[in-house]
Amino acid sequence: MNKIDWLKKASTIARSDMRNEMKRPQTTGERVQDYVLDVMLDEGHELDGKRWAKRSQDEFAAELGISISTFFRAISKPPFVRDTRMIEGRKLTLVRLGVTKAGGTDRHRANILSKIWREHMKQPRTTPADYGCICGLVETWPAGAAPAILSIVLKQWPAFMSGVKFEMDALAASGQGKVAFYQWPNLKVIRRFSGVAVELWKMEKPAPKAV
Incomplete structure (x- = not known):
């Protein structure tokens, strides 16, 4: 079995049992982030060269089991980018994970990744060593x-x-x-094997639709 096949098999297993192995409950922000990411990857809407999660306000809130106000508070902060468009006669909210054009500096991107890391690991701050790894990832990843x-x-x-x-x-x-x-996420490992992370991300992206 080659590396790609191994990754595919492991990814399938992880999808089914990863949440059962988690030792702590997710925050609302983490739930929204996971949900938006899943929609982006599984049925993303293409706009301006980006993939977006596309739903009405009511649909987003209902599928997450939270109020509309709670949902909008969550997506008003990094790493979310949001927009509103009329699509097929419906006013829909578009959400993705990323950075805005105004916040495109390496430092801003590093701060977004740092926030994702802190929230996932339940840490009050990012250590200097971890932040250094994050800066390296910003330089390496798209x-x-x-x-x-x-x-x-x-x-x-x-x-x-x-x-x-x-x-x-x-x-x-x-x-x-x-x-x-390493049983738990480690930024030094992610930084050293950043290419493996990109391969996993590419496998999770849906194939482009035929035109």
């Missing part, structure tokens, strides 16, 4: 996709580590390192 990539890695950590294992096995075989498995 700017518009970085929040989605980090979110997928955190959400599907066992799948990510399955891909990392192939890389670490190769390093160990050549005497350049030893094989280790």
